[in-house]
Amino acid sequence: MIEIADEHLREIRAHGERDYPFECCGLLIGRFENGRKVVSETYAISNAREEAAKRNRFLIRPEELVRGERYAREKSLDVVGFYHSHPDDRAVHRRRGRERTCG
Secondary structure, rough: OOOOOOHHHHHHHHHHHHHHHOOEEEEEEEEOOOEEEEEEEOOOOOOOOOOHHHHOOOOOOOOHHHHHHHHHHOOOOEEEEEEEOOOOOOOOOOOOHHHHEEE
């Protein structure tokens, strides 16, 4: 279970609007509490995918992930999840996304 406030959903939505027509991506930073993931902030990351593929793919470079993990750790928080947008598509898992995130 993940708990995310409306404020953070607005931040993600605004990030998607800023990066449109490309996919946006970022980290969900917070705490693991009693079997739940509680988001306390979002951490936007620039989509590093090549220009031709940015409309329907995203890439987080390892150094960006490490920077985000370090940022969370400095605040005594964890990376509890990731987010990305689906420009001009439904807000559901694509088959490729399910395969990569669910095994």
